[in-house]
Amino acid sequence: MAKVDNTSEQEGGAIRRRNERAILAAAERVFARHGYRGASLQEIAEQAGLPKSNVLYYMGSKRKLYVRLLERMMERWNAMLDDISPEDDPAEVLSAFIRSKMQLSRTHPEGSRLFASEILGGAPFLQDYLKGELRDWVESRAAVFREWADRGLMDPVDPVWLIFLIWSTTQHYADFEAQVLGITGRDALSDQDLEEITEFLTRVVIKGCGVKHPAARAEDSATLTER
Amino acid sequence: MAKVDNTSEQEGGAIRRRNERAILAAAERVFARHGYRGASLQEIAEQAGLPKSNVLYYMGSKRKLYVRLLERMMERWNAMLDDISPEDDPAEVLSAFIRSKMQLSRTHPEGSRLFASEILGGAPFLQDYLKGELRDWVESRAAVFREWADRGLMDPVDPVWLIFLIWSTTQHYADFEAQVLGITGRDALSDQDLEEITEFLTRVVIKGCGVKHPAARAEDSATLTER
DNA sequence: GTCTATAGCCTGATAGAC
DNA sequence: GTCTATCAGGCTATAGAC
Numbered sequence: 126m127a128k129v130d131n132t133s134e135q136e137g138g139a140i141r142r143r144n145e146r147a148i149l150a151a152a153e154r155v156f157a158r159h160g161y162r163g164a165s166l167q168e169i170a171e172q173a174g175l176p177k178s179n180v181l182y183y184m185g186s187k188r189k190l191y192v193r194l195l196e197r198m199m200e201r202w203n204a205m206l207d208d209i210s211p212e213d214d215p216a217e218v219l220s221a222f223i224r225s226k227m228q229l230s231r232t233h234p235e236g237s238r239l240f241a242s243e244i245l246g247g248a249p250f251l252q253d254y255l256k257g258e259l260r261d262w263v264e265s266r267a268a269v270f271r272e273w274a275d276r277g278l279m280d281p282v283d284p285v286w287l288i289f290l291i292w293s294t295t296q297h298y299a300d301f302e303a304q305v306l307g308i309t310g311r312d313a314l315s316d317q318d319l320e321e322i323t324e325f326l327t328r329v330v331i332k333g334c335g336v337k338h339p340a341a342r343a344e345d346s347a348t349l350t351e352r
Numbered sequence: 353m354a355k356v357d358n359t360s361e362q363e364g365g366a367i368r369r370r371n372e373r374a375i376l377a378a379a380e381r382v383f384a385r386h387g388y389r390g391a392s393l394q395e396i397a398e399q400a401g402l403p404k405s406n407v408l409y410y411m412g413s414k415r416k417l418y419v420r421l422l423e424r425m426m427e428r429w430n431a432m433l434d435d436i437s438p439e440d441d442p443a444e445v446l447s448a449f450i451r452s453k454m455q456l457s458r459t460h461p462e463g464s465r466l467f468a469s470e471i472l473g474g475a476p477f478l479q480d481y482l483k484g485e486l487r488d489w490v491e492s493r494a495a496v497f498r499e500w501a502d503r504g505l506m507d508p509v510d511p512v513w514l515i516f517l518i519w520s521t522t523q524h525y526a527d528f529e530a531q532v533l534g535i536t537g538r539d540a541l542s543d544q545d546l547e548e549i550t551e552f553l554t555r556v557v558i559k560g561c562g563v564k565h566p567a568a569r570a571e572d573s574a575t576l577t578e579r
Numbered sequence: 580g581t582c583t584a585t586a587g588c589c590t591g592a593t594a595g596a597c
Numbered sequence: 598g599t600c601t602a603t604c605a606g607g608c609t610a611t612a613g614a615c
Contacts, residue, residue, distance in 0.1 A: 158473050158474060159473060160389070160469070161386075162389070162391075163386065163387045163388065163389030164390075165609090166608080167608080176582055177582095178583080182580080241472055242469075242472055244531050245384070245385070245468055245469055245530075255535060256534045260534065260535045263535050282552055283552055285536065286549055289528075290552075290556065293523075294516070296520075297516055301468075301471050301472075301519075301520070303471050303474050303475040303482070307482030307483045307486070307487065308486060308490050308512070310487065325514075326517070329517065333555070333556030333558075333560025333561075393592090402600095403600055403601080404591090405592085405600060405601080406598095406599070406600075408593085409599075409600090413591080413592080
């Protein structure tokens with residue numbers, strides 16, 4: 126229980142927290158840019174402003190650091206995903222779904238690219254997650270979409286392809302940022318750009334899948350198709 | 353002019369061609385999977401069935417090999433892109449656009465992932481291409497889309513966001529193949545799956561952007577919206 | 580707790596035998 | 598043309614001084 130005379134408990138904890146945060150932020154950037162193999166602890170340490178050995182002291186190994194980053198990203202992902210039920214309004218659910226994915230691309234572009242890099246490399250660390258948790262998540266949403274289609278609230282499109290469409294179009298603005306900026310000739314996308322893109326995607330998805338407004342909520346959701 | 357007694361001209365050329373093809377194919381796989389830095393000449397050589405030094409003998413350096421692969425992918429890309437004019441039928445053009453991009457994802461998934469990896473890493477080798485050739489290509493298409501919108505042939509959506517939508521959704525099936533297979537629980541996507549996805553994407557884009565059929569071609573293109 | 584020094588391995592590239 | 602041997606440098610990880 127007795128601490129050594131080195132540093133106070135509070136200061137030590139604070140330093141540790143600060144260093145860990147710096148390492149995680151730097152590592153996310155470097156892994157996202159160069160992939161698991163291409164990233165070096167050297168570069169991560171430099172970007173975190175620490176000696177290389179500190180990275181290993183705090184994180185144990187390159188592999189553990191990488192896995193920790195992936196898990197952190199999956200948590201962000203899960204935090205975003207609230208449940209839906211067949212009783213919900215399809216237009217509202219799809220709109221909220223697109224909006225929250227766009228915001229994740231906006232607030233955590235490095236995390237999105239880290240995830241993309243992992244998948245691009247064949248998902249060696251995320252195989253189980255994809256075939257387990259994530260697959261279940263997709264299946265449960267797909268079931269709701271199918272019920273909406275059965276009740277005539279939207280066209281009978283394949284729900285899984287629809288989910289992939291929403292994922293790919295929203296992640297695109299984080300993962301292919303370099304291409305988007307190069308082609309549009311900008312330094313960065315503004316909040317207004319992202320709002321515009323969100324509205325475009327929402328409009329195309331809702332109109333493209335023939336999503337109807339339930340009669341009971343006609344006034345509430347009347348603006349949604351025009352969004 | 354006189355050849356040494358080593359091998360016949362034909363055989364030597366044939367061996368060289370065969371080895372180069374093997375190296376390029378192996379390198380595309382390895383670079384796609386691990387990125388530029390993460391890829392090793394060792395692994396490329398092993399997958400090509402050649403000693404490591406042969407790779408350098410044929411390709412000069414790791415960097416030259418990588419650039420050559422990128423250029424080959426850009427050529428495939430360019431070969432696919434025929435010109436369009438405001439007189440064309442929007443539904444036909446968009447449908448053909450989606451279809452050819454899906455086929456590129458199908459026939460050259462490693463090339464698509466190589467390109468994705470390059471962009472994910474900030475496009476260090478493709479900056480000029482993105483800001484030059486590709487930007488011009490997008491702008492010329494965007495101008496046609498805008499004219500269609502002005503003439504009431506489709507909704508006034510932002511053409512650039514629409515192009516990004518088509519790119520991201522079609523490339524997704526090559527770049528995120530590991531995720532798609534994990535979630536759908538398959539070993540591979542069949543030709544039929546890809547046809548189904550192509551039709552789904554075409555339908556959502558055409559309906560979602562309110563694309564109309566020019567009166568003159570009503571019978572010809574009547575089936576397109578239902579696709 | 581923190582950092583320096585270094586071990587052991589793998590990298591891209593080259594020189595030179597055949 | 599082809600391949601073995603080797604170099605100098607970077608990598609992850611660890612041992613041990615402070």
